[in-house]
Amino acid sequence: MLGHDRIGVALSLAMVATTILTSHIAGGILTGYVPPINVTIVGLYPVTGSLASPGQDIASAAKLAVSHVNAEPLLLPNTRIILEAVDTQASAAQTTLSLLATLRNVQRIVAISGAAVSSVSRSVQNIVSVFNIPMISPASTAAVLSNKALYPTFMRVVPPDTLHGSATASTIKSIGWRRIATIFHDDDYGISSSQSLVTKAVELGIEVSAQISFPFGTTDFVTVVDAIEKLSDTHVLFIACYTFEAVELFRELIKRDLTTGRFVFFGSDWLVDEFFESDLDQDKLHGLLVLQYLLDSSPLMDAFTDEWETLNSTEYLGAGDRTYSQFAPLSYDTVMTTAYALQAAIDDGVDVFDGQVLLPYMAQTTFIGLTGNISFDVNYDRISPLAIRNYKGGAALQTVGQWDTASNSLVFTDSIIYPGNMTRPPHLPIVASPESDKLFIVFVTVGVAIIVMAAIMLTVSIVIIRRRRAQVASLEEQNKQLNLEARALNSRLDVLSEQTAMASGRQSGPVIDMPVNQVLGLLWRLQGSVRNPIDVRDINSAIEAIQSNVLFTPETRDDASVSSNRDNLTRDWIRKTLIGGTGPAAAGTHGSASYTRRGSHVRSGSRILLPISPSPPSPLDLGVSRETAFKPAPHLAPLLENLASLEFDIFALAIRDTCTLRSVFLAICTEKQLFTQLGLDSSALARYMMVLDKACEGMSNPYHNVLHAADMVQFVHFLLSTSGLYAVLSPLESFAALFAAAIKDVGHPGVDSSYLIKTKSVLAIRYSNRSVLEQHALAMAFQLALADKFDVFAPLSAKSFAAFHELVVELVIGTDMHKHVEVMSRFKIAFGLGREGGSEALPQHGQAPLQGSQLLEGIQSNAKLRTIVLQLIVKMADVSYPSRPWAKANSWAHRYSREAFQQGKQERAHGLAVSPFMDGMASSVAKAHVSMIRIVALPMFQAWCELFPIDECLGHMRHCLRHWSSASTDEMEHAHETALAAMDAFDRTFFASDGGSPVVTNGGMQKSTLAPNQPNYIESVISGLLDVLDDDELCEEDEDNEATPVASGADADIAVALDAHGGEE
CATH class of the missing domain: 3.40.50.2300 (Response regulator)
Structure with missing residues (x-):
């Protein structure tokens, strides 16, 4: 054979x-x-x-x-x-x-x-x-x-065993040991590793007392450990095998208590993370030593690790x-x-x-390369230093020294922990020499003299010794107590370190990034190394094109061969037919959507932009206001005073107000004088917002309802106020951001876009499976706004309405989670921010992002920057619940999970795979919100805070993260049941405050009679909403636009509902 x-x-x-x-x-x-x-x-x-x-x-x-x-x-x-x-x-x-x-x-x-x-x-x-x-x-x-x-x-690309063995033997000698034994499996790798060490050890005068081999793939190490136990005068062992063999070998060693002091163990390639991830008792492994290839952290290695995680x-x-x-x-x-x-x-x-x-x-x-400098010697072997690593506990080895292959020298950079947690090398030999013999004779002579003198002073010495013994005993007792206290403090420090790491976001989940960030990083590095002026110019142009997001935007150039009139006509035709754009991007002059710092100026790409104040709208352009006043009812006024604060309580307002969205929206617009500046009719907008209160599903959806819409409007107002952006935005832009937040979830069916796509909903088909819910909300909102019964935007000129409409569309479409990475990347690129958790790519080689007035001036002067900022603001408002105080955040979280679980039930009913975190399990509540915070919300808020600090939001978010990360399944089940009961109590009170009127859903029609899968869905919804408007019972009002307070008989239910949602009476 x-x-x-x-x-x-x-x-x-x-x-x-x-x-x-x-x-x-x-x-x-x-x-x-x-x-x-x-x-x-x-x-x-x-x-x-x-x-x-x-x-x-x-x-x-x-x-x-x-x-x-x-x-x-x-x-x-x-x-x-x-x-x-x-x-x-x-x-x-x-x-x-x-x-x-x-x-x-x-x-x-x-x-x-x-x-x-x-x-x-x-x-x-x-x-x-x-x-x-x-x-x-x-x-x-x-x-x-x-x-x-x-x-x-x-x-x-790895050093050979000869180098590894030489370095290991030199390390053993430098510590002071003079006798070793090797344990290895009998294949090429094990034999070569052992023999290389033995050859160098003999050359250095180290005795090799035993070489114990075992067959490759062995899992029963009883015989091997028996041989190790017989090594009475050898305490340093070198082991060469594979990781799975090492795990079983140490299982037997630990079983016989041979790893806590009797032997010192040197490893080889097997001593990797997989070994420490086994079920071995990690406390019994302290003191392991190994020489490994030096794979230090570097930008290349960090990038490789980040990409490996996403593969x-x-x-x-x-x-x-x-x-x-x-x-x-x-x-x-x-x-x-x-x-x-x-x-x-x-x-x-x-x-x-x-x-x-x-x-x-x-x-x-x-x-x-990834592993450092790549070069080879005459034998084609890698020339590479080796790191000396030591296991001191925890999840990984720690580097304590380095072996330099070029000079064959050993350098220790940290202390070593030995088996048994000893800090000094155990089992060092006592080496005799002629010099030591002479010293011994001297010591004996002196000792005899001391003994003679001691005999004379014996009586006095006895008294002194007794006193000293008592003092020593006392000190030993104190030392034991101090050791116990030190261990307790170390344990506490470990806990605090873990909590700090969690609070700072270092234990985040997957990092989401875009290739454009990596391209920009490469160009910035090239920018610093290129000297040729033409190359510098080309690189700067490339950076500017990427940052300004004009890579795929057509541009026109003058042609001297064409007459002026013909040129202008052609240019107008191209702009209208091929380039397009009637919104903010086309209404003014913009630089690139980025800037860098140069002294006291703000640059846009390569051009210096001076601050440009937005021109106030003219009556000719915006129309003239017919009615601009809004006055909340007296019992609502105190609740609307803190709209620019995180302490604002939407639940407390909802209990007392039948039209929550209308009140929040009109109060903010009135405070900022937006109706006056834009010439809009507040009465028409009030009627429109009343209908939106119903179009946002009332309380039919646990999460995507009118309260979420009002909460988003308030949070947009909070961000614009705390950042100072109201001062640099035009009234039309400020109003567009508030309006986009109000309409973002109009007609939300209580399921996500993926469900509508999977069930072949008429909405998904209508919008070609792209931003389905967002496009649906936009269509409903503007179709309503332009209806004859409202005609909300009639005072605006055609140009202003076109700009307003385009901006609102960009802001709402930007909330689609499929756009999250794109919106985040545009924001970070535009402002030169680093990745989440740090600023690794700050403007112009390490300069900090602009702050204060310079930052606002840069935004004011650039329309594209303003759009990018507003997109992020609306996105942050959409997922702002974990940034609020705990009681509010917890309530919103369980509302979101209830809605998700309802979708999961529908998916099961349709025979579809249940979406992540929608399986109805209480454990999914914590997992869903931890993922939302780590992957979406926290990185977004951290990027925002690099420009406009709002530490209280980050503090609330990290509190939520700590709570949900540490909650057990039983705790989450109890918390979810409690939250559902509180939610039901609140909803009963909320509907009671609405005069007992039936819940209007899906735009004014009963939810049981209309579904997104039916034909003519949007048209039916709009018709239903307009019919509701005819009833004149949307919000009970007096002549002063003051909403009627709820009946006093509901006070007890109100108190229960507010307490459940963390509100204040």
């Missing part, structure tokens, strides 16, 4: 040789050299089998690197790399057969990436060296692979969080090494398919 296998391998080799030579001759000799279009890298990765966990990370990292190279226009611009992955299963035999088939069937191979196991690499080298194919490994460390006579085309874990095996094997970045660098070498070879016009030609290019490649 073995003979047949050898014959098969020989025949395969012959066929492979014929295939490769034929391909090379056809591609090179017959056609001459041309830059290759496609090249193939064969990847050898153990994605299944005993090493599947690190193997999947290695394969995914290589795949990611290939995607980056293929997407990078400056690297191999005319060449595409194809990665042909082969599953080695950590088996040399399996790899040999699979590789032969790959070499026979795959064309245009330039290099091999892998393998991850030394024994597999040796086997593969026996094949690929015949064809001179370069092979670069991210993990094979066996010393024998450095022999270029045996393995001529092998390279690696699809199905497409990229092992990805999807922030943890990965230490070999993943090394695998990434194997691909990048090959890519840079290919680029150099192509630039020189050589044949990249000739391995003898390409290999020197790879060996001479030098660049800064």
Whole structure:
């Protein structure tokens, strides 16, 4: 059987040789050299089998690197790399057969990436060296692979075992130990690691008392630990194996209590995060030491980690969080090494398919990779320092020193914790020498003299000794007490550290970013390094184009060959027909939607913009007011006094007011004199807002109802007031922001857009599945506003109404969660803000964002900036509930979950998969709102606070985050049940205050008789709302527009409802 296998391998080799030579001759000799279009890298990765966990990370990292190279226009611009992955299963035999088939069937191979196991690499080298194919490994460390006579085309981006063993032995000697033993599995990796250490240890005068081996894949370590226990005079052990073997070995060591002081353990590559994530008792692992590849944090590594977290874990095996094997970045660098070498070879016009030609290019490649500086020695081994790491508790190792490969020197940067939590090295030998013998004689002579003198003073000494003993006993007792107190303080500090990390948002969920931010970061870095004036100009133009969001906006240029009249006509036609735009963006002169600081000026791109005060609207442009007064009823006035504060209580107002939205909206507009400045009729708007009170579903929806609409309007007012933006916005822009908040959820059916799309709702079809609810709200709101019974905007000129309408549409569409990343990115790019949690890309290389009057002047002078700011304001108002005091935030949160659970029931009824956090489980309440805060709300508010600080909002939000993150399932079930009961009590009181009138839903029609899936839905809704207006019972009013207070008999119910919602009587 073995003979047949050898014959098969020989025949395969012959066929492979014929295939490769034929391909090379056809591609090179017959056609001459041309830059290759496609090249193939064969990847050898153990994605299944005993090493599947690190193997999947290695394969995914290589795949990611290939995607980056293929997407990078400056690297191999005319060449595409194809990665042909082969599953080695950590088996040399399996790899040999699979590789032969790959070499026979795959064309245009330039290099091999892998393998991850030394024994597999040796086997593969026996094949690929015949064809001179370069092979670069991210993990094979066996010393024998450095022999270029045996393995001529092998390279690696990791240091070999000889370096690792030399550094480990030097570290052991520097600490002071003189006797060691090694434990290793009997494959290439384990044998090479152990032998390299032993060779260097003997050279340094360290005795190796035992070398204990075990078969690869062992899970029962009773025999191995028996041998370890017999090492009576050796206390330092070096272990070389794989992580899954190390876990079982230490399980047996811990079982026999051998890890808390008797032995000191040095590890190798197995000592990684996966080991500490096992079920071993972490307290019994203190003092572990290891020398590992120095993979320090860097911008490149941080970016790799961020992207790794966002990768699809199905497409990229092992990805999807922030943890990965230490070999993943090394695998990434194997691909990048090959890519840079290919680029150099192509630039020189050589044949990249000739391995003898390409290999020197790879060996001479030098660049800064994920794992630091990449360069190779004469044996094609990576030149890299090693970090000395020590396990002191917690979730990871800590770096305590570094081994410099260039100087073969060891430097300790921190103290070491040894097994048993000792701070001094245990088991150090007592070394005798002639000098110590002389000292011993001196000490004996002095001791005899002391004894003689002690005999004379014995009586006095006894008294002194007794007193001292008493003092020592007292001090020891005090010391024990201090130790107990110190441990308690350390525990408390750990708790506070975790709470602080949570409060500061460092434990946030997935980070959402856009590629445009990464492009801008690259351009900013290039800006600082380029010296050529033309290149600087081009880079500045690129930055300005991206920041101003005009990459896809047409522009017109003058043509001297065309007459002036013809030119103007043409320009007007182009602007109207091809470019378009009648809103704010077209109504004035804008710079780019960004600015940077230059002394005391505010720049827009490359132009200095001076502050421009908005021109007050003229009566000709805006019309003349017919009625502008609004006066709340006396019992409502106190509740409307704090509209610009977070202490405003929408629930307290709702209990006493039958038209909450109308009161909030008109009170704010009256306070800011918007009706007077815009010439709008407050009576028409009052009637319109009364209908919106019903169109927002009354209280039929637990969350998306009239109270949410009024709450949004108030929060927009709060942000505009606290930021000072009212002073720099035009009256039309301020009114548009308040109006957008009021209408954002008009006619909301109580389900999200995805549900309408999945159920093929008439609304989803009408709006082509894009921003369905937002477009529906806009259509209803403006169709109502333009009805003859209201004609709210009749006083506005056509130009002003067009600008107003376009701005409101942008603000409402911006609240679509599918637009969240885009809106956030535009805001951060426009103001030069860094990522969430920090300012990493501040304007012009580290300058802080503008503040105060300079910031407001910059916004005032730029219409696009104002639109971007208003978009974020309305978005923040939409998810503002966790920024409010706890009682209000908690009530809104449970209202949102109740509505979500109702949608989940409908999804089940339709046979659809239940959407996330809509399954009706109490645990989903906490998860939903923790996710909302960490991923959406907190990053958005943090970005806003970099420009307009509102610390109280961040404080409330972090309180919510701490509460919901730490709540147990039982606590959430009880809290949700309590909240639902309070909600029902409040709703009963709210409807009672409405005179007992039936709940008007879906725009004035009973919810049971109308659904979004019915034809002519919007037309029916509008008709129903106008019919309700004819009833004249929407809000009971006297002649002074004062809403009638509720009956006094409801006082008890009001008190119960307000208490449940955290309101004040």
